[in-house]
Amino acid sequence: MPRPSWLRRALFAAGTTTTLAAGLLAATATTSQAAAQGPCDIYAAGGTPCVAAHSTTRALYAAYNGPLYQVKRASDNATKDIGVLSAGGYADAAAQDSFCAGTSCVITVLYDESGKGNHLTQALKGYWPGPAAGGNDNLANAFEAPVTVAGHKAYGVSVAPGTGYRNNHTSGIATGDQPEGMYAIFDGTNYNGGCCFDYGNAETSGNDDGNGTMEAIYFGNNKGWGYGSGNGPWIMADLENGLFSGVNQHFNAGDPTVANRFQTAIVKGGPNQWAIRGGNGQAGGLSTYYSGVRPAVSGYNPMKKQGAIILGIGGDNSVGGRGTFYEGVMTAGYPSDATENAVQANITAAGYSSAPTGSGTLTPGAKVSLQATTACCTSDYLRHDDADDKVVISAVDSASAATTKSAATWIVRAGLADTSCLTFESADQPGRFLRHYAFRLQLNADDGGSAFAQDATFCSTAGNSGVGRSFQSVNYPAKYLRHYNYTGYVAGNGGTNPWDATTSWAQDTSWLTASPWS
Numbered sequence: 001m002p003r004p005s006w007l008r009r010a011l012f013a014a015g016t017t018t019t020l021a022a023g024l025l026a027a028t029a030t031t032s033q034a035a036a037q038g039p040c041d042i043y044a045a046g047g048t049p050c051v052a053a054h055s056t057t058r059a060l061y062a063a064y065n066g067p068l069y070q071v072k073r074a075s076d077n078a079t080k081d082i083g084v085l086s087a088g089g090y091a092d093a094a095a096q097d098s099f100c101a102g103t104s105c106v107i108t109v110l111y112d113e114s115g116k117g118n119h120l121t122q123a124l125k126g127y128w129p130g131p132a133a134g135g136n137d138n139l140a141n142a143f144e145a146p147v148t149v150a151g152h153k154a155y156g157v158s159v160a161p162g163t164g165y166r167n168n169h170t171s172g173i174a175t176g177d178q179p180e181g182m183y184a185i186f187d188g189t190n191y192n193g194g195c196c197f198d199y200g201n202a203e204t205s206g207n208d209d210g211n212g213t214m215e216a217i218y219f220g221n222n223k224g225w226g227y228g229s230g231n232g233p234w235i236m237a238d239l240e241n242g243l244f245s246g247v248n249q250h251f252n253a254g255d256p257t258v259a260n261r262f263q264t265a266i267v268k269g270g271p272n273q274w275a276i277r278g279g280n281g282q283a284g285g286l287s288t289y290y291s292g293v294r295p296a297v298s299g300y301n302p303m304k305k306q307g308a309i310i311l312g313i314g315g316d317n318s319v320g321g322r323g324t325f326y327e328g329v330m331t332a333g334y335p336s337d338a339t340e341n342a343v344q345a346n347i348t349a350a351g352y353s354s355a356p357t358g359s360g361t362l363t364p365g366a367k368v369s370l371q372a373t374t375a376c377c378t379s380d381y382l383r384h385d386d387a388d389d390k391v392v393i394s395a396v397d398s399a400s401a402a403t404t405k406s407a408a409t410w411i412v413r414a415g416l417a418d419t420s421c422l423t424f425e426s427a428d429q430p431g432r433f434l435r436h437y438a439f440r441l442q443l444n445a446d447d448g449g450s451a452f453a454q455d456a457t458f459c460s461t462a463g464n465s466g467v468g469r470s471f472q473s474v475n476y477p478a479k480y481l482r483h484y485n486y487t488g489y490v491a492g493n494g495g496t497n498p499w500d501a502t503t504s505w506a507q508d509t510s511w512l513t514a515s516p517w518s
Contacts, residue, residue, distance in 0.1 A: 038062050038088060039183075039329060039343045040114065046339030048181060048331040051172035052309055053113040054120060055091075055327035057147065057154040058350060062088040064113045071096055071142045074420045075103035081111075090152040096142060104420040106139035107157060110311070114329075116171045118309055123164035126206030126317025130162055131417065131450055137164035137312075137319055141414030144364040145187065145324045150351035156187065157311070157325040158364070160416055161194055161448050164313035168204045172332060173309060174215075177302035179270030181335040184328030185281050185347065186219050188263030191233045192431075193222040194320025194448050198238050199328050200267065202315035204308045211299025213306055214240040214315045215274075217267045219323055228255025228289070235265040235278045235289065239300055240315055245276070246290040249297050255289045262326070262352040264344055269294075270334040272301050277337075279344050281352055286344045288337070320448045326352070362460055362469070364414045367427055367516035369396070372483055373467050374507040382481075382488060382511070383408035384426060384434075384443040391434060391441035391488040396517055403428075405517035410434065416446070416453035417474050423456045427518060434458075436473065439497065441481070441488030463510035464493075470509050480509040 038061045040050035053060040056069045067081035068091050080099045085092050096105065112118040122132070122139055129135030144158030157165075174180035184199045191197065200216025203209045221232025225243040227250065228234040234255050236243045246252025255276060262281030268274065275291040294301040309330065313319055362368065370382040372393050380393040384407050396408045406428035415421035416433070424434040432443050435456035446452055458471035458481060471481040473490045482491035484499040491499045491509070 036062055036088075037346065038064070039346050042342045042346060043181075043329065043331050043335060043339060046336055046342075048333035048335040048339060050114045050329045051116050051332045052118040052170070052330040054110045054311070054329070055113070056082075056107070056110065056157055057149050057326050057352075058090045059084050059088045060113050060327060060329060064088060066113065067111050068113075069107055069111060070109035071100060071105040072108045072139075073100050073103045073105045079108060085152070090149050091154040093153040093155060096155065100142060105142040106419055107142050108139060110157070110165060114172075118167055118170045118173065120165035120167055120309060120311055123166035123310070123313055123317060124206070127208060128317045128319060130164060130317065130319050131453070132162075137317070138162045138419055141364050141419040144414045146365045147326065148351075148353045158190070158414065159197060159312035159321065159323050159325065160414060160419075161192070161322055161446070162319050162416070162450075162453065163419070164317065164319055165311040166202075166206075166308065166313070168206070168308045170307050170309055173201060173307040173330060174332070175305050175307040177271050178305070179268075179334035180215065180305075181266070181268035181331040181333070181340070182217060182329065183264060183266045183340070183343065184217050185326040185352070186263045186265055187324035187326075188219075188233065188258060188260040190322060190324045191220045192320075192322040192446075192448070193220060194322060195222060195224070195318040196220070196238055196243070196314035197312060197321030197323035198314060199311050199325060200238070200309070200330065201305050202308045202310040203240070204306045206317055208240060208316040209306065210304070211241050211297070212239060212301075212303045214238055215267065215269050215303065215305050216310060216315070217265050217328075218243050219263070219265055220321060226250050226252070228257065229253050230257030232257055233259060235263075235267070235276055237267045237269070237274065237276060238314065239295070239303075241299075242295065242297065244295050247292055247296050249295060252290065261354060264347055266340060268334055269303065273334070277340060281347050283348050286337075286341055362412055362422060362513055364412050364422070366412045368410055368412055369408050369514045369517050370410065371512040371514040372508075373463070373465065373510045373512060374483070374504055377483065377486075380483070380486075381408040381514070381517070382410075382483070384429070389442045389444060391443055393483045393486050393488065400517070402518065409516040409518045415457035415459070415474065417450070417457040418459070421457050421459040421474055422471070423458070427516070436490040439479070439490050439499070441490070465506040465510040468510045468512045471511070481511070482509045484508060
């Protein structure tokens with residue numbers, strides 16, 4: 001499709017893509033107001049319109065005034081659409097906060113702003129089953145990923161292993177060897193090596209249908225198929241049966257490790273041509289990490305794309321990936337670098353920023369310290385031990401060493417096995433979580449397995465003693481987090497183990513959710 005005349009003039013006058021980005025943003029309002037142009041307005045002006053546009057943080061068209069996403073609350077299974085504060089503006093996070101007050105909520109739908117109806121909903125069982133009923137995937141906890149955009153509170157989509165969204169019946173998405181582009185904004189600090197945290201084009205079957213049947217953005221540090229320079233994470237293309245960092249099947253030095261807090265990730269592809277690009281979603285431009293012919297492996301030229309859309313999973317419903325998604329689009333046609341540069345300028349102007357985590361609450365994303373309530377131990381807090389992986393209680397006060405305070409501070413996460421419950425991540429050892437093993441509490445790294453997820457998931461209930469909160473094991477519902485002889489366990493009220501003793505059980509299993517020590 002020929003470029004519009006104004007776009008040709010901008011390119012000719014500037015001689016670079018920089019002026020295009022500036023020109024497209026000249027009409028953009030300040031970051032405290034809705035943008036005069038959204039990313040999809042820019043793509044349309046470049047001749048490659050959006051055919052899918054998903055965001056939980058802001059409108060991606062200047063005129064969009066519909067819902068961004070839907071939440072469902074646990075208390076009565078009621079649902080509510082969360083829209084924008086004004087046309088072209090930011091998410092109405094206060095509506096979510098009000099609707100979900102006093103209960104938990106999950107994100108059930110990510111609405112497509114393009115008008116094509118390409119909404120994302122719970123991924124159903126594929127070749128690999130998910131952890132939810134019927135082998136389906138979990139839904140994301142609606143409070144897990146708080147941010148601000150232009151000073152407005154919003155929430156991203158936090159994908160823990162087992163969480164996934166999909167649409168197998170799309171409209172307008174590229175199939176076969178048709179050209180397309182896509183970008184996403186991820187949390188560049190939240191990733192793992194599991195397969196596969198993706199956003200983009202996948203099989204409509206939920207199975208691995210062979211080389212070239214996918215074209216999606218991958219983000220993580222999995223080295224099983226391909227990798228770039230450094231230790232990762234990398235932006236790569238999931239083309240099915242391969243995560244590609246360039247033309248070579250495995251290592252490509254030009255694809256760098258990237259870990260910006262807000263990471264722009266781009267993959268685009270057409271007949272025997274594709275590219276990987278990336279940048280800091282808060283400032284600066286894009287870099288091209290690869291642009292050239294299809295991988296030097298059979299089956300990828302021509303491509304055999306099927307046109308489903310996935311988020312957080314692989315095309316065959318591989319559910320081991322972890323990441324956070326804020327916004328992303330898919331286009332009809334292969335976008336020019338100039339168009340993408342202008343989109344990147346729009347993203348950086350949007351004003352993404354990390355939201356305050358809050359303190360002393362059990363809202364996912366907040367930090368908390370758990371204080372014992374038994375008369376013997378009211379100055380003690382649950383903490384991981386310095387010498388080993390055990391979890392204990394010990395005294396902590398303002399004079400305590402910084403390492404002690406950090407060890408007694410936890411980041412609240414949506415439950416790995418049940419997003420309506422909770423998981424506690426160590427504040428000073430990211431990626432390591434409170435879990436029980438042989439009923440003793442330990443601090444361990446997530447191995448991605450379902451057993452670990454259940455061992456690390458606890459449901460908050462009213463304090464068993466009538467004070468504070470108690471935390472019920474999701475896989476041993478009769479057992480709760482307890483301190484016994486200054487060591488942490490999951491314990492029942494009576495049983496054969498010493499830590500199941502009935503004496504002071506109700507007090508030992510009741511905790512105050514205190515302000516974090518660090």
